[in-house]
Structure formats: structure tokens, C-alpha cells
Amino acid sequence: MSTVIAITVFVVAYLFIATEKIPKMTAALAGAGVVLATGVSGSADAFFSEDTGVDWNVVFLLLGMMIIVGILRRTGVFEFVAIWAAKRAKGSPLRIMILLVLITAVASAFLDNVTTVLLIAPVTLLVCDRLDIKPAPFLIAEVFASNIGGTATLIGDPPNIIIGSRAGLTFNDFLLNLAPIVAIELVVLVLVLPRLFRGSFAVDPERVADVLALNEREAIREPRLLLESGLVLLLVFAGFVLHSVVHLDPSVVALLGAGLLVLVSGTQPKQYLAGVEWETLLFFAGLFIMIGALVKTGVIDRLAHLAADATGGNALLAVFLILGVSALLSGVIDNIPYVATMSPLVLALTNDIPDPSHSASLWWSLALGADFGGNMTAVGASANVVMLGIAARSGSPISFWEFTRKGAIVTLITVAVAAPYLWLRYFVL
Template structure:
């Protein structure tokens, strides 16, 4: 032990490296899909707890290093609402309507779904958006006889890109706003115009990446065009009731800072209220809840929490920023690309929570100049866009993989990631000239 080393520091170092090894092995197993991802996540979490990399207090009660119960209950509440909506025929209605508007052409349908997803994600949580869009997508694709996987993957990418546009669009943005003092209008003026351009580029990219999915079957299209969407509605009363509850939930999401209610509480209350009002069998509706997805999230949060609790993420963050302290543009670029890379592997919420105080120090050290704000925007774009890189990079990704698997259209880790790496590389690269022109050159 070194003279300046604190007692127990060597043990902490060993535990930290062990936590890295456990997380790495678990990640490889998830990526290779040799073992069920839920089993791997739960097993990895159990090992982290057994080794002492984290404990019950951190795993179950810590906001920075434990299970994010807000995410879990937000998902549960919205899954209950979607479970009731599925029984009304509304998704079939929207599926037929969108297919007819696009004249049955698969690519225009993808453009419509991507645009809707991107816009809605700017106002709502990404997970909420994909939970509502995915069932419609599955029905549209089934009607037209086209593979739904490319459409679902494209919508996930659009949700993560669109969520970057506003302060409330993605949880990391809320964390950044709290630490930096940036306002809703700051996010809107700086990021929204850029996100619009990125979404346009992304749509063009979809035309290339998913070109094999755009099969046109004249017979199926003719059958769809002959359908009357109103005939799809099975229970008009329940449609009105469900849309009323959903509308109230969405309004409460937007106003949650004024109402002092977390989105998770709003979603859970809305889901339970709709379940009671619908008079449906709770056990039948509960069958539509993606329980394996919720368990996977819990295990993943505990594993990432082990890295946070042992100081691994903190060490990485300090090393990265310390290397470029005092060099504004290099620091911004390192933040941008490192955030994208790390957010592809670990959840971007604890990462941004760890990085925010460090970025704040760098901005302060730069004299608080307006140009120094580029560091905050680099962190936001890198963390938000980086979630697209892998199948476990963002909450929306994991949710859609669960929905697709349950519907009989499984998406493999690499089936998602091979597109995600391309999209992330291109979208993050687009941020380089934008940030330079906005904060350095002008």
C-alpha cells in the first residue's frame, strides 16, 4: 500500500476491476445472444451484489447507482394503457388510415411513421412514443406483407434523434438543464433546428439501409385500399375513454414540472385508472405487459450501478476531460464522441449525471463564456445520439426489441447494432460542423 493510499482503497480497486469484468462478460453474452438477455442481466446484477460492487441500498434506493424506478413504473403504466388500447381496434384504424394515405407504398409509410415518431418524441418520453407507434407499425406491415423489423428499428432511431430536440425529450437533457441553467427555449433554439436536419438525412439513409424491405404487393395493397378504417373500431366507448385518459396523461407529462408529479407517477395512475374504467379482466391486460423487458431493465440498472458505485464511470469521465482541460474545441469533440461511445454501452442517464459536474467545472474554468456552452451541447448530442448505436444503448431500443420478440419478429443484438453504428456515426459526425459553425467560427 502506498503512503498516501487510504485504507481499503486497494480492495475498492479490486472490486472496481471485478465489476468491469462482470459487466464486460455480461455485455458480450447479451451481444452474442448465447444466453437469454434477461437471464444475463439478472445474473450479472446478482454477481455485482454478491461481490460487494454495489449493495441493497445503492441497488434499490440510489438515484445515481440503482434501479431507476421512474423508468420501470413509467413503462409499466404506459404498457397498461397500450394493453387496453389494443382491445379497442384503434391501432388497426390508424394502421389502415396510414397505409391508405401512403397508397400502400412501404417507403412513404416509413417516412410517415418516422416523422410522427421524431416529432412526438420531442414532446414525450421516447419510450412512451415507441410504445404507441410499435403496435401500429406491426399491423401496417402485416396488412401489406412487408417485414416489420426495419420499420421498428427506424422508429427507434427516430425517437432517440427527435428526443434530443427539447429539454423534456430525453432524460439526459433534463439533467443537463438542471446543472447548466439552460432553459427550455435554449434547447429549442440550439438543438431543434439541427435535429430537423438530422431527421431529413436519416430518412434518406433509411431509403438506402432498408431498401430490401420496400416490397410492393399490388394485391395486398388493393385489399388494404378497399378497407374502411371505421370498421376496425370494436368498442367506440372504450376508444373515447382510452383516448381521454391517454390525452390527460400526455398533458400531465408536458406539465409535470408545474404539477410536481413525476412522469412515472402520472403514467402509473393513468394506466390503473384506465384499467378500472375499462372493466376489462386485469389478468388479461397484464398479459400484454412486457414483464421480461422490465426485469431486464432492473438487472441492467444494477449492473451499471455497480460501475457507478465503484467509481469506474467517474474515473473514465475525469480522465477524458482532464486530458483536454483548457482546450475548448478539443474538449467539446472529446465530449461529443466519448459520450456517444459510452452511451452505446451504458445507460446515458447515470453517465450524464456523472459528467455534468465535470462539464460545469470546465465551463466555469473557461470564464463562463457563451462559446463554452458548446461543451453542454456536445454532451447532450453525444449522449442522446449514442443511444442509437447498440440494442441496449437506450431504453426505447430495449422496449422495441421486447415488443418485436413478443410479436414473433425477434430482432437480434447485431441485427439492430449493425444499423445503429452507421446511424450513430453519421448523425454524430453531422454535429461536428454544426457545433463548430454555431459556437466557434461565428
């Protein structure tokens, strides 16, 4: 009975989120309330379990970075970058999109993709406002780039951290095995952008002339605060990169950075809390609880077992099946709990495959499927949810289906490109 309730609640809530009949935060919290009230999950499952509860690391990472970005916004640095990008692109919306996409992808490889989205979104909104063009296509394209770019390294995407821990893979392992395919995928994404967002690049020449006449240096309003914020951000980024050395989770690093910046800048609570996306944080909490109920009742575990059992010991078939199933399921549920559930099964599969290169390819197929599959829907990855929350607060909401129509195409293309790469690299060459 618990399994039926967990599945029913998730499907109903997902339909409300997809159709946007009610706010997505309301749907997620209502679904979480039902699984708690019916006893499918208890308070210990929802709030204290790493497997079935709210992922507080994600929530507090977001909270810390939202506070830092909120303070940084006061300096005018986002206006500076927006004007700089527009001038470098000669005011062309397509060139601006490509430039921001590449910046996002590279940054996401060395930061987590949620942090990158929090930093790049304000820049995007400002440049679109200056040129009087719709920001939605730019924000969506940047999310795609963040999920693709974050695939290249151990720290770029949260599922990679889970895979690295379970498989004993290092930062360099990810870089050597996944960075080449990520570079190829980014070229493909850039080539697809003009067709994917056809009709989104018209701009008033007078607006372009006005932007090109601006002096970006005049946008900096508080140089001292910019220096303080920059130093704190460098410390935070160093903490992210040196995770294996300092042994501090990214969430702790982000909260310490936020606290330090609040302290040195003297910012008042009303000012730095105004930039926090509370609806996004509550949506995440509700979503994690509903997915936790699916994990607790064994729904995700059974799906993963079916995928594993269907391979029959064939390494290449296992690679393609894991890639496809991971892309599909990670597009429907958040890819973090999916990878956490699937990784023990992949580990078991690798133990049955004697060839080291073949067995390692299973981990790379899991990473590529989960990370690229996160682009499929608006709730497939944490960065997607955060970006949609920012868009809604800025007055330019992006609907679930507007994102998913584009995301499904990008996921299909990226997975189709990844499949021959896995075959050629680990089974042919």
C-alpha cells in the same frame, strides 16, 4: 478487487447479450446477482440509491404506459392508424416507413421516447402484417427517429432532463439550440433510409390493393373505451409537458394514468397485465444494477475524468471530445447513468470557460453525443430495449447485431453532422 469484478461482470454479461447465447434478461439478472452476491453492490446500492441503483422512474414509467397501451389496443385504434398510414402512403413500404419515422420523431419531442415507441410499435406491426412485409426494418428506423427527435426538447429524452436540471436550462433553451440540428438530422435520416434498409421494401401488389380497399373506421371496435383512453392519454401527456408546473415525475403521471384508465374502463387485471413486457422490465432492473456497480466503483467517473482532463481548457476541443466520447460510451452503456455521471464534470468545465456561448456549447455537445450515441447498439437507450422486447413478443425478434449494424452507421452519420453544427453555431457565427 471490486472494480475488477464490476468490469468483468459487465463485459461478460454484455457479451452474452450481444451474442444472444442466452436470453438478455437472464444475462442481465445473472450479472446483477453476481455483483450483489460478491458485495460489490449491496441492497441499499441496488434498490434505494439514485446513483447506483435501479432507476425506478424508468421502470414504473414503462409499467404505467404498457398498461395504458394494453387497454388502448382493445379499441382497434392501432388498426385504424395502420390502415390510415398505409392508404396515405399508397401502400408503398418506403413511404410508410418515412411517414412513421416522421410521426415518431415529432411525437418523441413532446413525449419521452419510450412512450412514443410503446405507442407506435403496435401500429407498425399491424401495417406490416397487412402488407406481409418484415417489421424489423420499420421498428429499427422508428427507434432511430425516437432518439433523434427526442433530442429536440427538455422532456424528449431522459438524459436531457438530467442536463436541464444540472445546468439550469429550460424547455425553450433546448428547443432553440437543439431543434434546428434535430430537423437537419431527420432530413439526413430520411435520405439514408432507402440505402440503410435496401431490399426491405418489396411488397405484393395484391396485398397493397387489399389494404387500399379497407375502411379504417371499421377497425374501431369499442368507441366508448377509445374515448376514455383518449381522455386519459391527454391527461398523461399534459402531465409530461407540464412537469415543471405539476411537479410530478413522468413515472408518477404514467402510473396515475394507468390506474385511472383501469378504474373508468373496468378492465380486469388479467387483461391489462397481459400487455406488460415483464422481460423488458426485469432486463432493465438487472442492467441498472450492473451499471450501478460500475458507477459505485468509480469506473464511469474515471472514464469521464479522462475525457475532461484531455481538453486542456480548449473550449472547441472540449466540445468535440465530449461529443465523441459521449456518443461512444452512450452506445455501450445506457445513456442515462452516463449523463448523470458526466454532468458534474461538464459543469466544472463550463466554470473555467469565460465565454457564455462557448461554455453553453459543452452542454449541447453532451446532449447530442448521449442522445445520438444511444442509437449505436441495442442497449444504448431505453427506447431500444423496449422496442426489441416488443419485437420479440410479436414473433419478429431483432438480434443485437442486426440492430447494431444499422445503429453504428446512423450514430456515425448523426454525430458527424452535429460536429460542424456545434462549431458553426457557437464558435463561428
